[in-house]
Amino acid sequence: MAFTSTQLAATIDAVRAVMPLRAPADIEMSRFFREHPKLGAQDRAFVAEAVFGILRNKIQLDRLSGAQPTPRKLTLAWLAAVYGLNLRELTPYITESEQRWISEVKAAKSASAEIEELAELPSWIVGMLREDGLGDEQIIEMGRAFGSSGSLDLRVNTIKANREAVLERFSQDGIAHSPTPFSPHGIRLAGKPTINRHPLFQEGVIEVQDEGSQLLGLLLAPKRGEMIVDFCAGAGGKTLLLGMLMQSSGRLYAFDVSEKRLANLKPRLARSGLSNVHPQLISSENDPKIKRLSGKIDRVLVDAPCSGLGTLRRNPDLKFRQSPQSVAELNAKQLSILTSAARLPKVGGRLVYATCSILQVENQKVIESFLQSHPNFVVRDAGEALASSRVELNTGPFLQLNPKDHQCDGFFAAVLERVE
Numbered sequence: 001m002a003f004t005s006t007q008l009a010a011t012i013d014a015v016r017a018v019m020p021l022r023a024p025a026d027i028e029m030s031r032f033f034r035e036h037p038k039l040g041a042q043d044r045a046f047v048a049e050a051v052f053g054i055l056r057n058k059i060q061l062d063r064l065s066g067a068q069p070t071p072r073k074l075t076l077a078w079l080a081a082v083y084g085l086n087l088r089e090l091t092p093y094i095t096e097s098e099q100r101w102i103s104e105v106k107a108a109k110s111a112s113a114e115i116e117e118l119a120e121l122p123s124w125i126v127g128m129l130r131e132d133g134l135g136d137e138q139i140i141e142m143g144r145a146f147g148s149s150g151s152l153d154l155r156v157n158t159i160k161a162n163r164e165a166v167l168e169r170f171s172q173d174g175i176a177h178s179p180t181p182f183s184p185h186g187i188r189l190a191g192k193p194t195i196n197r198h199p200l201f202q203e204g205v206i207e208v209q210d211e212g213s214q215l216l217g218l219l220l221a222p223k224r225g226e227m228i229v230d231f232c233a234g235a236g237g238k239t240l241l242l243g244m245l246m247q248s249s250g251r252l253y254a255f256d257v258s259e260k261r262l263a264n265l266k267p268r269l270a271r272s273g274l275s276n277v278h279p280q281l282i283s284s285e286n287d288p289k290i291k292r293l294s295g296k297i298d299r300v301l302v303d304a305p306c307s308g309l310g311t312l313r314r315n316p317d318l319k320f321r322q323s324p325q326s327v328a329e330l331n332a333k334q335l336s337i338l339t340s341a342a343r344l345p346k347v348g349g350r351l352v353y354a355t356c357s358i359l360q361v362e363n364q365k366v367i368e369s370f371l372q373s374h375p376n377f378v379v380r381d382a383g384e385a386l387a388s389s390r391v392e393l394n395t396g397p398f399l400q401l402n403p404k405d406h407q408c409d410g411f412f413a414a415v416l417e418r419v420e
């Protein structure tokens, strides 16, 4: 647990840069590291762990830091109350008054019984989860599961290799791993090696993809030769899986309104070896290009823009950057995108609506509103849909994943079928 004055100073600077939360924490951290090129690999790892640790425990650390939680106070409180340094280890780096304060922090560490602090979730999220029917114990357990850093999951690109061969190679390379419990294409790494330097990554044999995200692709279950639309493709995490499941045949449109995200898909696509993917920039969910495909598509995935609260393990800043207002705005967008995408499937075609949110208002409630105005769609059982993709996981009519029960990010998905 030894740490250095360089690490302490760099962490305080990084907290100062990130904490206004004007931009996503991972983007602010990348910028910080670019601006501090002299920090070595160990220092960077320490600073990243500290900043994300502070974000994960910020409600408790704000209380412990008092009325003015400065970057220095937040960092010292994290080191003492969460990272577990004792006063003797901290003494060389802090003033006498800080030594007295650290003793108070240690004593006050477990003084709160507020659910917001126990779950490390702001009160508006606690309120929404209560409205969704969760009891306080469940909210605390869920909040704690979101407080871990999460594993690094990979997907094997079966166009290029099979999972057994990759598992074997990782054993030879001394990379600790296990097959993911549900996805037949996934590998979970025990640590966080810089996998993007591994030859298998550079050759497109593996991609980084959370197991939950893999399951959403398996729920859509695209077949060889079909016409598929990934309506909100972004940088293509799910597009690449869908293209692989189609064995690079048929036609897979990757729509998105963000030119930048679609540009980020290009190098991944090149690595993947897929030749069936057609990225298409759209101006909005009502772009005229979409109309031309009306009623012609076998399967459509709507991986809707959402609060992202299911990814709090990796993006703990989201609980402070989202708000009831932003969720309400997203909500209107989600229904509008789903309504537009619903023009695409053929009769008998499948439409999967998915989010990485844990809030019913972004999930079940969107489906309820959609079905009220679309009697030509019915909900199909997600467990049965997964079983046909040879995945044994039944979470009820909808797929609902969370880190506590499934050790992956939080996801929701509904399988809809156009029946007339």
Ligand SMILES: C[S@@+](CC[C@H](N)C(=O)[O-])C[C@H]1O[C@@H](n2cnc3c(N)ncnc32)[C@H](O)[C@@H]1O
Pocket (backbone or CB within 6 Å): 213, 231, 232, 233, 234, 235, 236, 237, 238, 239, 255, 256, 257, 258, 261, 282, 284, 285, 303, 304, 305, 306, 337
């Ligand atoms: C959850 S992310 C998609 C992640 C992506 N499917 C993946 O697996 O990596 C949602 C995406 O929706 C896109 N988006 C936002 N508004 C949209 C709209 N009106 N039509 C289509 N895509 C939209 C965003 O640019 C963003 O890339």
